[in-house]
Amino acid sequence: MRKMIILLAGAAFLLTGCFNPASVSVVEDMYEEALLEDEAAVAAYFNKEFLREYPVEELADELATQVRNVEGIKLLNAIELTGKRLNPEIAAELDDTYEERWHYIVNDAGEGDIMTWIVLKTSTHYEITDGKKVTADYYNKHIKNE
Numbered sequence: 001m002r003k004m005i006i007l008l009a010g011a012a013f014l015l016t017g018c019f020n021p022a023s024v025s026v027v028e029d030m031y032e033e034a035l036l037e038d039e040a041a042v043a044a045y046f047n048k049e050f051l052r053e054y055p056v057e058e059l060a061d062e063l064a065t066q067v068r069n070v071e072g073i074k075l076l077n078a079i080e081l082t083g084k085r086l087n088p089e090i091a092a093e094l095d096d097t098y099e100e101r102w103h104y105i106v107n108d109a110g111e112g113d114i115m116t117w118i119v120l121k122t123s124t125h126y127e128i129t130d131g132k133k134v135t136a137d138y139y140n141k142h143i144k145n146e
Contacts (some may be wrong), residue, residue: 020078021080021103022121022126023080023105023119023121023126024078024079024080026045026119026126026128027078027105027117027119027128028073028076028078029045030042030045030046030063030128031063031064031066031067031073032073033045033060034059034061034063034064034067035063035064035067035068035073037060037064038060039056039057039060042056042060042063045127045128046059046128046129047120047127047129049129050128050129050130050131054131065110066109066110066115068110069109069110070108070109070110075108076108076109077108078105078106078107079105079106079107080103080104080105081105081106081143081144082104083095085144085145086104086143086144086145087142087143087144087145088145090104090143091104091145094118098118098120098129101120101121101122102118102119102120103118103119103120103121103126104116104117104119105117105118105119106139106143109133112135112136113134113135113136114133114134114135114136114139114143115131115132115133115134116130116131116132116133116134116139116143117130117131118130118131
């Protein structure tokens with residue numbers, strides 16, 4: 001009985017470490033499609049307004065380069081910054097613009113840069129509405145709330 005409890009506790013520990021929030025998984029999946037050079041699949045993650053500003057061909061190339069720079073999708077270290085961990089001004093602006101449907105995802109982009117992503121939960125799926133590359137210094141001073 002004791003062995004079974006230990007095995008179950010160990011399995012629970014391993015499983016909880018494996019799951020990312022859905023919004024983080026969306027960003028990681030988008031990078032995977034870019035690495036596979038599937039531009040149509042990459043485009044499916046973004047809203048139309050974003051793609052008007054950033055053509056999918058260039059975007060997919062840039063995303064794949066970021067994955068190569070950090071040597072793997074998991075090494076992007078994508079995380080979600082909740083309102084408490086985000087600059088209060090940015091969180092307030094996101095609340096005003098998107099109500100409570102937003103998720104702010106950040107990941108390493110290589111070469112000292114950080115990518116920031118705004119992912120919205122719609123009634124049927126998640127979509128990326130904005131993304132910006134910033135320096136790590138800018139991120140630490142202006143985006144992250146300490």
